[in-house]
Amino acid sequence: MAKVKLTAVCKVCGSEIELPEDVMDGEITSCPTCGTRYIVRLKGEKVELEEFKGDVEDYGE
Structure with a gap:
């Protein structure tokens, strides 16, 4: 079984x-x-990137 390579495209530089x-x-x-x-958003087999605005230290609190 081959591993699936997950990739996404940067919305800023491509x-x-x-x-x-x-x-x-x-x-x-x-x-x-x-x-x-970016924040990774998984939607089934699809990967979407949502631009992250803020500090990493504050994320998830």
């Missing part, structure tokens, strides 16, 4: 963002090219 196969809904990731931060 770079491909590779996500770990165990990524969870609501996890924060960032673009390796421009550094824009």
Whole structure:
């Protein structure tokens, strides 16, 4: 069984963002090219990125 490679596209610079196969809904990731931060939203087999605005330290409290 082949591993599924989860990827998303940065909305700012268009770079491909590779996500770990165990990524969870609501996890924060960032673009390796421009550094824009996103909240990962899993919708079935689909991955969407929601722009993160704020401090990582405040997230989830």
